[in-house]
Each structure stands twice: as C-alpha cells, then as structure tokens.
Amino acid sequence: MTLGRYDYERRYRRRVRAGLIKFVLLTALVLGVGLFAYQMGIEQLKGRDVTLREEIATLSRQKAELELLASQMQHAARTAEARVGELEGRLQREVPTGDLAKLSQLVSDRLKGGLDANRLAFVISQAQTPRNCQPADTKRFTLTTPLLKGGARGVAFGNGTITVTGEGQSSHDSQGNAESWYDPGQPVTIKITGIGGKSTSVTGVLPLHQSLVVDNSEYRFTIAAAQRSFVEVTADRCAYP
Template sequence: MTLGRYDYERRYRRRMWTGVGKFGLLLVLLLGVGLFSYQMGIEQLKGRDVTLREENAALSRQKAEYELLASQMQHAARVAEAKAAELEHRLQREVPTGDLARLTHLVAERLKAGLDANRLAFVIQQAQIPRNCQQPETKRFSLATPLLKGGTRSVSFTNGTVTVAGEGQSSRDAQGNAESWFDPTQPVTIRITGIGGKGTTVSGVLPLHQSLVIDNTEYRFTFVAGQRSFVDVTADRCPFP
C-alpha cells in the first residue's frame, strides 16, 4: 500500500514538473518571439524614420529651389515691366503725333521724292511767326579765295549800315588744279560788320544763317550758294526785341 502510493505521488510530481518545464519553455519561446518581433518593429520604425527624414530633406530642397525660382521669376517680371514702361514712355516721347506726325510724313515724302535735305531745312528755318519786319532784300557778292583776293568782295545793306564779306576754299578742276572761284561743297567763313565795328562771324557749309542786332534792329541773314564764285545773301530787318 505504501509503495503504490509513493509511486503515484512521484509520477504526479514528475508530470507536474514536466508541465511546468513545458510551460516555462513555451513562455521562453513566446518571450523570444515577442522580443524578436519588438526588435524587428524597432528596426522597421528606424528604417521608416530614416526614409521619412530623407524624404523631408528632399522636399525641403525642392521647396528651396521652387522659392528661388519663384523669386527669380518675380525679379524677371519686375525687370520686364520696367523695360515695357520705359519703351512705352520712349515711344510716346519719340514717335510724333498730331501735327508733328503730319509734318514728319510730309518731310519724309519730300526727301523720298529727291528734294535736297539742306534745301528742305533751309525752307523750314525760314518759316517763322510773322513779325513787323521790312521787306527782305537779296544781294550777291563773290567770296575771296587763295587765288582771288583782290578787288571789292563785299556787299552792304541799309545804306552801308551792315557790310558782308567772306572767303572760301578754291574749287579744283578734273586734274586737281586750284581755280579762282570757291568750292560750295567746302566750309566758308562769312563776316558781318556793322557801323561802329560791331560784328559777327559764321562758318560752315552753305546754306548758313546768322543774326546781328544794331540800334534796336535785328538783321537776319541767310547765305546760299549762287552762280559760280558768288554767294546770295538775303537780309531781313526786324524790330528788336
């Protein structure tokens, strides 16, 4: 009786410890699987964090590039607007309108038709607001040249109140030899002298214009090339001022 009960208790204890061992083994296994899963989760989280950081960095770089591009485009737009405003202002300032446009068109037509630009400029310069002036007087005189210096080479107006004289460069023939008369394509010098020694000088290629005021009278002269060796001079006398 005692032996049988001993065997039963020993077998019971053995089965109990075996169950405890199995449970412990299962618990260890479960803890290992849990720790492994936990570690894998941590590694995945670390990997995702690295990926998110890289994506965030890439997005930040793209944002900076887009902001720089937007700034450059805004600057380019402001520059373009400024240039457009400048061109519009220049267009309004330089392109003739109204009466000036009509006159510009007429001048262009005359030049296209072959009218000499100097002649056209002379006509325009002669167009002035009417003043209480005397009837213009036109005379001629010959210009002195290096080969033609002697004799009287002047002309006077208003009973000798004003005297006009001048000199130019000698014209040349086909062989290049100097001639007595002046060359109208070369600059000339015209001297205007009034009573009492008051005078003025004008130089350049004809036609030329010059004024001189003597005793409350303004003498306005226009010089153009006349027949060979001569200059035609027209004098206007107007009250001054």
C-alpha cells in the first residue's frame, strides 16, 4: 500500500510539473509573440513617421517653390502693367490725332512730293494768327568778308532803331583764289542790334530767320542770298505782344 501511494504522488507531481512547464512555455511564447508584434509595430510607426516627415519636407519645399513662383509672376504682372501704361502714354504723346494728324499727313505728303524741308519749315514758322503788323520792308547790303572789311556795311529798320550787319566766308574762283564777295554756300553770321544795345545773332547757311523785340514792337527778319556780294533782308514789324 505504501508503494502504490508513492507512485501515485510521484505521477501527480510529474503532471503538475509538466503542466507548469507547459504553462510557462505557453506564457513565454505568448509574451514572445506579443513582444515581437509590439516591436514590429514600433518599427512600422518609426518607418511611417520617417515617411510622413519626408512627405512634410517635400510638401514644404513645394509650397516654398510655389510661393516664390507666385511672387515672381506677380512681379512680372506688375512690370507688364507698368510697361503697357508707359507704351499707352507714349502712344498718346507721339502719335498725332485730330488736327495734328491731318497736318502731319499733309507735311508728309509735301515732303514726299519733293518740297524742300527748310522751305516748308519756314512757311510753317511764318504762319500765325492775324496781328497788328506794318507792311514788310526789304533792304539789301554787302556782307563783310576777310577781303572786304572796310566801310560801314549794314541796313537800318524802324527809323534807325535797329541795324542789321553780317559777315561771311570768302568765295573762291576756279583756281582756288579767295575773292572779295562772300560764298552763299558757306555759313554766314547775321547780327541784329536794337537801340540801347539790345542785340541778337544767328549763324548758318542762308536763308536765315531771326527776331528781336524792341519797345512794343517785334521785328521778324528773313535774310536770303541776293546778287553777288549782297544779302537781302526782309523785316516784318508787328505790335508786341
């Protein structure tokens, strides 16, 4: 009876130990699987976090690039608007309209027709609204040259209140020798002197135009080449202003 009880108790303890070992192994397995799953979850979260950070960095760069592009486009738009405004203003200033356009076309047609530009400019400069003027007075005199300096050379207008004098370059003969009279193809200098010392001068190739105001009168002079050695001076006298 004692031996039977001993065998029974020993088998019981073995079953208990085996059950305990199984429980421990099962618990270890469960813990291992849980730990592995937890570690995998951590790694996945880390990987996802890295991916999200990279996506955020990429989106941030794209946002900065788009903002820079938008700023550049706005600047380009403002520059284009300013340029358009400048061109519109220039167009309004430089392209004639109305009466000015008609006159511009008329001048262009006359120039294409062969009319001398200087002549046309003179005609336009002489055009003016009606004024209180006296009949034109025309006189002539000989120009002073390097070989023709002696004597008083000039003409007077306005009862002697204005004197017109001038000088030019000597003409040359076919052998190149200097002559006494002036060369109308070279620039001349015309000096207009009013009473009291008020004066003005003009230099250039004839014909020339100049004006001078003395007291309450404006004298407008046209100086043109005449017969050899002479220039012809036409003076218009009008009330001023």
